Amino acid sequence: MVETLNSLMHGFAVAFQPEVMMYAFFGCIIGTLVGMMPGLGPLAGISLLLPATFGLNPIIAIVLLAGVYYGAMYGGSTTSILMRIPGEAASVMTCVDGYAMTQQGRAGPALAIAAIGSFVAGTLGVLGLMLLAPTLASFALRFGPPEYTALLLVGLFVLAYMSGGSMLKTLAMAVFGLLLGMIGIDVMSGYTRFSFGITELGDGVGIVPVAVGLFGISEILMTAGQSDPPKVQRPTLRQLVPTASDLRQSAAPIMRGSLLGFMIGIIPGSAHVISSFVSYGLERRLSKHPERFGNGAIEGVAGPESANNAAATGAFVPMLALGIPTGPVTAVMLAAIMVHGILPGPMLIEQQPELFWGFVASMYVGNVVLLILNLPMVGVFVSLLRIPYAYLYPCILAFCILGCYSVSNSTMDVWIMLVMGVVGYALRKFGFDLAPVALGLVLGPMLELSLRQALAMSGGDYGIFLDRPIALTMLGFAVLLLLFAVKPLIFKGKDWRSKVGLDEPADS
């Protein structure tokens, strides 16, 4: 412990060097900017900056890139809350209640809670990274395909608690999302499925254009044609600040989201996106008033936002402790270290203590910088809502086209976004919830792949899921979730759904 503190002090000495501070600050600003753009997520941000880091020293390079990464996680929530456009995949859930709060004139508290939640999650995440990295990393390695399958099943069953509409419609949308996830080359067999001869669809449809289309474009289509446009908001200063009861309601979700996100974040694979979905489902399940979710519940912003930021920090655990990437973002960061002749691997912390501790310390600094940067910005962002809608929506459209084009420099993603906008519009008219589509799309390819990988490992023996303790525990948990979800169907009237009359088909 004393040793850790000493090393950390040493790290702060590195992090407080003016040059390092400056780059951390830059990174956070660029990250916030990039995160706000739909399409340009953290991956795009750090890839764009990667060549610029070749000329810097390795500590500065990694501090800059990490700043962009968690800065983008902060920034991702802004457009979700204000305009219902998920800046990146992890903020899809924030759209739901965050935008509902904006419509009620409570954009300020939503943005502030998102920033505070991100700050707490980021700071707790760094603590975890610092104290437990080697231990947790070896735990993370035990996540093979069977464990991954079980984890994703837990993610899928959370669905039951995710939406307020009819269970059948939620299921239909989840299956629709899973089917969308089937598009593209099947990793296990090399078959190209449902691509209609379009090469660009070989990698499947990305979550970003789908989410921007389903949520952002459909919202514009619904709103722009109404005879009286949405009112211009002029919030007073007091309305910008979260109330004491907002803070009280958010405290527990932020802590739970942080823990959950961090644990999911350390697992190699791209599962960290599901952390925000799982957190949302969890908060709704635990809430005494689940019917508030979807209608501007602040817990629905606090939990997922904390979870995705904690997951971003968690992703650094295997990267630094073992030199293995948990996803594309950490892969680019590993490349950035390698370019400087440092071999990332199990010995990195021992051989490059200055890099590791300087990095950890800079993350404390970066999180504070982001909080200071973001809280006063809430007022600026909210004043975007002062722009009359007639000027706002065409700019949002152009913004969405720009963002989706930048995902992989191709118009294919723009087309996907437009098609999904129409689909989302039609589905909303018919009273379907859209969040399950996004969850299905995220889970689909991963779940199928890990299931088939697990079977390939065992030679087709399903016993592999029961032989491995972690997988078995999680499967048990998934079954429990399922039972809880099924219970109200069997014992009618015990569920909140019927209490608030939501089991009735919506009269839209």
Added chain:
Amino acid sequence: MTESQRPQGGLRSDQVSGLILSALALYVGWLNREFPVGTLAEPGPGYVPMLLAIGLGLIGLLIAVLGSRSSALSGMVWPEAIRALVIMTACVLATLALERIGYRITVAALLVFFFGVVERKSWWMTATVAVAFSLASHYVVGVLLKVPLPRGPWGF
């Protein structure tokens, strides 16, 4: 709900959406015929899509069957449909133009269309906002963030 309370008109909205989902499932199942399904122990590329298509088909049917109490299709209002159509058409044209005439011209033209034609704003506001947005967004994303945005044959 009794018979007399029901609004006029035959089809219900849930019946329509349920049947559309079932039709989609049938279509997916039909497309899926070219992929080997494999076995339970060794699922092939067609295995999971087949399960999903069956699932979606059944859920769609259930929604349709149980949807007799939902609101009538003829009762649904589409006040924003025409504006939505205009917006989508403009976006489709802009996407087609994007790689042909470049980012800046496309976005400026798109915004001029919306401000000037759809929203009937004054011409100077239209021009100023459209050009400013197009140039500013290009500067931030194309120049500062170095995303290679498409250029037209005239070099911008």
Added chain:
Amino acid sequence: MNKRYLIAVLLLACGVVQAQETFPNRALTMVVPFPPGGVADVTGRPTAAALEKVLKQPVTVANRPGAGGAVGNAAVANAKPDGYTVLMALSSITVIPEADKLFNRKPAYTLDQLAPIALVSADPVILVVHPSLPVKTLKDVVALAKKQPGELSYSSSGVYGALHMPMEMFLHAAQLKMRHVPTTGGGPAITQLLGGHVTMTAGGPAAITSHVKAGKLRPIVTWGAERHPNYREVPTFKEQGMDIVYYIWAGMFAPAGTPEPVMKVLRDAVRQAVNDADFRAQMAKVNSPVNHLDAPEFAKYVDADSRRLAKVVQVIGRVQ
């Protein structure tokens, strides 16, 4: 109206005159068909930087990832053959059309749509096993696999991917059967092995070095024609009596039909670029050996590689 017409004609004329001037007179685009941070990207960016110095024009790197490289490769194959769009491809460029043939798909591109400029780097892969596996040499691996047919498993970067091909070459040559666990890339393939979820994989030297040094992976044999400079103690397949060679390479291509003088400028530029000191230093840092071959030899190299890999794809056949 007339005036406008005149201006348009003048503008067009300017364009024509410009094109006839010496190549290059504007920025080039280097398409990298993989996401940033991958082998193609960490080779492409220093190459682009070195080319900038030689050509005195900016060379922008554009990542066009998708479908195992097919999207970016196809984009260049169908680009205007004026030399302003070039491709930094990996060895998978020869496998994708073969796989397309196997599935009766309309190919995204064919190899004769692309004109080779130069080979930039080539690196053999190395067979690594989990340290818990009681094997030290290739003979041990073969003996163990024969004793437990279909029980050992290996991970790869995906079906027909850069790490699947060498494993299939080996298994076919040694008449072995193993379980194949494809993943979504080279990184995940090694992660699966580190976690002990599979028993072996073929790994690029740069990706495995730190794990080998830490004793988390054990190198057995390399697919190189000779021993790898960083792995002097690891024998080649050839030394062990198996005639299989496999390299992951990165090379530059232009669209077929690019005029000969333009090709010559590009070839000369790459030749100078690979000897640039900064470029060499950059490549050494990412453990990527520079291996330059000019167009004629490179074309032969690509041809030989594509024929060899085509055979492997056919041996694997369609995976059900």
